[in-house]
Amino acid sequence: MSQLSACAELKQTGKEIGHTTKKVTTAIGHGTRDTVKAIGHETKEVINEIKED
Secondary structure: OHHHHHHHHHHHHHHHHHHHHHHHHHHHHHHHHHHHHHHHHHHHHHHHHHHHO
């Protein structure tokens, strides 16, 4: 019986690690995406300003 309990706890711990890893990876991905978009917009504005001069 104690082996089943230990197995269930190990499985639950694995799920929690997996979910946490997914959340962290998603947050990093979204942060990177937003940064790249912001850089792209700023770059476009600078290029447009250069063209106007």
